[in-house]
Amino acid sequence: MMKVRISATIPEDIIKKFDEICNELNYKNRSNAISQALYEFIIANKWTKQEGKIAGAILITYPHKESENLTEIQHDYNDIINASMHIHLSKEQCLEIIAVNGEAKRVRQLFKKLRGLKNILSAKIVTSAY
Ligand code: NI
DSSP states (O other): OOOOOOOOOOOHHHHHHHHHHHHHTTOSOHHHHHHHHHHHHHHHTGGGTOOSEEEEEEEEEEEGGGHHHHHHHHHHTTTTEEEEEEEEOSSSEEEEEEEEEEEHHHHHHHHHHHHTSTTOOEEEEEEEOO
């Protein structure tokens, strides 16, 4: 496979942590590790282009005061939400795990709405093979 040289500007602490993990995992060079990390990024984000049906889970970490908005959005998507689990992480923070199953387009729409909520700390989606 042809290789290309790229140049990127990355925060120091991120590359430091990256190199530490590379060391622990015995990567011989940074390029191999970056190449694999990029490939995993591509796989993890395949859902953004996927057609047909997808099943998976959405994980949202958010301040408890946003609970109402989060619940309201979920009610609008009850056709693709199978279940949701609310975990109180601390007095202020909550984690919501939402199981989804349905048309990829609609799942993407839901995820974008949730991610767009104010004060969201983290939003992730994990999809499984269908
Ligand atoms: Ni809570």
